[in-house]
Amino acid sequence: MTPHRVAVIGGGLAGLAAAATLHRLGIEACVFERDAEVGGVVQSEQRDGWLIDSGPCMAAEPDAAVRAMLDTAGLAECTLRAGPGANHRYIVHDGVPVPLPQTTAEFTVSPLLSLAGRLRLLKERFIPAQRDATDESVDSFARRRFGDEVADRMFDPLVASTCAGDPRQVLARYAFPQLVGHEQHGGSGLQGNLRDRMEARRQAKGKPTGAWSCLQGMHELPLRLASRVATIRTSAPVDAASARDGKVHVGVGGRTSEAFDAAIFAVPAPALGRIAFDLPEADRLMQVATMPQASIAAVSLGFRRDHIVHPLDAARLLVPSVERRSILSVVFPSSVFAGRAPDDHVLVTAFVGGARRPDLVDLPEADLIALVQLELGSLLGVQGPAVMQRVTVWRDALPQAVAGHGGRLAAADVVEATAGVVAFTGAWRDGLSVAEVLLGGVRAAERLAVRQGWPSLPTSG
């Protein structure tokens, strides 16, 4: 019997996870990727002993369903587990990197919060729940529950380092769903968080936890996934999709279209607005396409180890807005993974731009490097020149879950349910992190298979 054929539009992590899952279900996938290479924002470059990830450089351990899909794609062979530094973070406080406390005991002695700030934090458990907090921003949620200092010093830089967003715009229920969930169930965010961590530790017993990447950089992940997919068409921008006679017809570059049994759209939200859809309820996709996106520049610099005073014994440095710096956050890939920098050297990647300073991504490359080097000089004690420099500007790459987000997600749900032969996935829909995006791709493939009455159990390896 001829296998069912599904078009997957977009060869980023979401599309490739969906395609690899279809393969496990015995369904043939054909991925259409606009660019010359798969991976989307996942890009790695090797040169002169440096291994530079200009997009994501590490991922959290994913859900079991995703891990099974990754194992099938041979990821275990190239998975690189993070060293102990991956659990640590610094936050800039009055110009100085201060370790982010991990335990209550560390909190009580940390200079991050004043005595008044700590007492306010402890009052959190007595703050009554705000039952209808549907469109509450992260900033408002954090101030209401945890106090101003925690909002300014912790939530603000966390939002900057995950989605480069403005905490006064980004909605709490998408950025911190667990915390909001604890409040909705009448509980304390702090206590609920503690319980979550204990439960996660219990469930993770004997299983790998913590951050991971791939031996040759994050880009090995999309390459491995792509190796499980029957057909990958690169340089193939899809510009039309219509549902007729029980098939989905997919058009590329204005040329004749090809028919598939169904299609999964795994493109960024704005890209949906550039595809001519002929599907029931497709007008609603224009609402999705207007989802705001943030742009950031990733400035990777290599230094001689003895030219930096700071031990760099962490995964990341977070920078609150109140510190009035240009840098949003800094990652230290060579502190977390082997093979990222030549011997006696370190690699740091600083992110600038986002909602905080959108103008910065338009600066000439040399100015961005100079700006980052100047700020790192005072933050980390950099005493020598960068011996390696690499700048990547990611325009409109980070979807922002701001007011109206729920309506946009609901619009995509309606199109899926009405058309029956399409599914939507990607960071804009399923969450930004690598782990969430991969899970979203897996779920989109499974959803489509169930809707079509196709096999729901893995049939092939």
Ligand SMILES: Cc1cc2nc3c(=O)[nH]c(=O)nc-3n(C[C@H](O)[C@H](O)[C@H](O)COP(=O)(O)OP(=O)(O)OC[C@H]3O[C@@H](n4cnc5c(N)ncnc54)[C@H](O)[C@@H]3O)c2cc1C
């Ligand atoms: C700079 C940066 C750093 C990050 N760091 C981390 C990190 O350290 N850890 C973490 O967990 N997450 C990180 N993230 C988030 C995570 O990497 C992304 O959310 C995720 O990779 C997005 O995957 P995606 O498939 O949804 O989208 P994309 O990667 O954007 O893929 C979409 C694909 O669709 C293609 N496409 C668009 N239009 C069309 C069309 N018409 N036809 C065909 N193809 C089309 C695009 O070319 C692209 O390849 C980072 C993100 C960025 C931008």
